[in-house]
Amino acid sequence: MSLPSLACQQGRIAIVSGGNVGLGYESVRQLAQAGAQVILACRDTNKGEQAKACILRQQPRADISVLGLDLTRAESIERFSRRFASRFDHLDLLLNNAGVVNLPQLCRNECGHEMHMATNHLGHFALTGRLMPQLLAAPEARVVTVSSGGYKWGVIDFDDLNWHRRPYHRVKAYGDSKLANLLFMDELQRRFRQLGSPALSLAAHPGLSATERQQSIGIGGWLSRRLATPVTQGVRPQLLAATSADLSGGQFWGPRFGIWGPPRPIALTDEVLDPAIRSRLWTLSEQLTGVQYPTTAPTAA
Numbered sequence: 001m002s003l004p005s006l007a008c009q010q011g012r013i014a015i016v017s018g019g020n021v022g023l024g025y026e027s028v029r030q031l032a033q034a035g036a037q038v039i040l041a042c043r044d045t046n047k048g049e050q051a052k053a054c055i056l057r058q059q060p061r062a063d064i065s066v067l068g069l070d071l072t073r074a075e076s077i078e079r080f081s082r083r084f085a086s087r088f089d090h091l092d093l094l095l096n097n098a099g100v101v102n103l104p105q106l107c108r109n110e111c112g113h114e115m116h117m118a119t120n121h122l123g124h125f126a127l128t129g130r131l132m133p134q135l136l137a138a139p140e141a142r143v144v145t146v147s148s149g150g151y152k153w154g155v156i157d158f159d160d161l162n163w164h165r166r167p168y169h170r171v172k173a174y175g176d177s178k179l180a181n182l183l184f185m186d187e188l189q190r191r192f193r194q195l196g197s198p199a200l201s202l203a204a205h206p207g208l209s210a211t212e213r214q215q216s217i218g219i220g221g222w223l224s225r226r227l228a229t230p231v232t233q234g235v236r237p238q239l240l241a242a243t244s245a246d247l248s249g250g251q252f253w254g255p256r257f258g259i260w261g262p263p264r265p266i267a268l269t270d271e272v273l274d275p276a277i278r279s280r281l282w283t284l285s286e287q288l289t290g291v292q293y294p295t296t297a298p299t300a301a
Contacts, residue, residue, distance in 0.1 A: 100115060155172075237255065
């Protein structure tokens with residue numbers, strides 16, 4: 001099945017977190033092929049360089065840089081953001097793609113945050129906040145956060161966010177983080193509007209895609225090996241959200257038939273995007289990460 005190519009991305013600067021493998025790698029490859037200047041952000045820069053080399057063998061003119069980024073470490077996020085700001089004065093696209101899924105044992109980062117929430121939500125919350133000056137400086141910036149249909153299993157338990165009292169459940173912990181992604185996406189769009197910025201915040205999910213991670217974890221792995229769509233198709237919702245014109249902020253894109261099919265916007269209920277929960281999670285995320293988002297638009301130089 002042939003897939004539509006991306007619209008020309010010439011002149012756009014893009015960051016893809018987790019760009020060395022799976023959906024992130026395919027996003028980097030297609031964005032670079034369409035002409036974007038792509039920063040491949042990943043924890044292991046050796047693997048990032050290997051991914052870059054693989055793309056360059058196919059696309060010798062691709063403009064790809066590799067920068068180290070560990071979303072579970074505040075100093076790594078700050079260092080990445082400083083290095084980016086030293087090279088670029090604006091950012092057109094931030095694709096918050098990296099993530100962990102269904103970790104079999106309860107793990108926490110050095111700050112004590114449960115690892116799904118630390119990586120999938122808090123890390124990207126901090127990264128986006130650190131990059132807000134460059135996003136607001138772009139003429140039409142876009143932030144796309146990769147969530148999952150698993151958000152339906154999530155709940156934001158403010159009394160036990162890090163699973164100290166609840167019996168650990170890997171699917172529910174993952175679902176918590178994916179629900180947090182959607183709440184973040186929606187609140188970020190509201191804040192862009194408050195700042196008078198044309199920037200857009202959207203979310204996407206791939207359905208059941210044949211990534212290495214999905215093919216190797218639990219029953220999801222078993223199903224993935226039999227039912228999953230190729231990564232080149234699974235990546236379509238996030239690339240559509242990242243590049244298509246005439247989209248609206250606050251949209252959530254995913255496969256038409258839940259786990260597969262062409263991309264379509266997915267309706268989210270008022271219950272899922274409860275404004276009280278959204279606002280409380282945002283405030284807590286600022287406290288936990290130490291990253292404060294701007295409340296007023298930047299003044300022109």
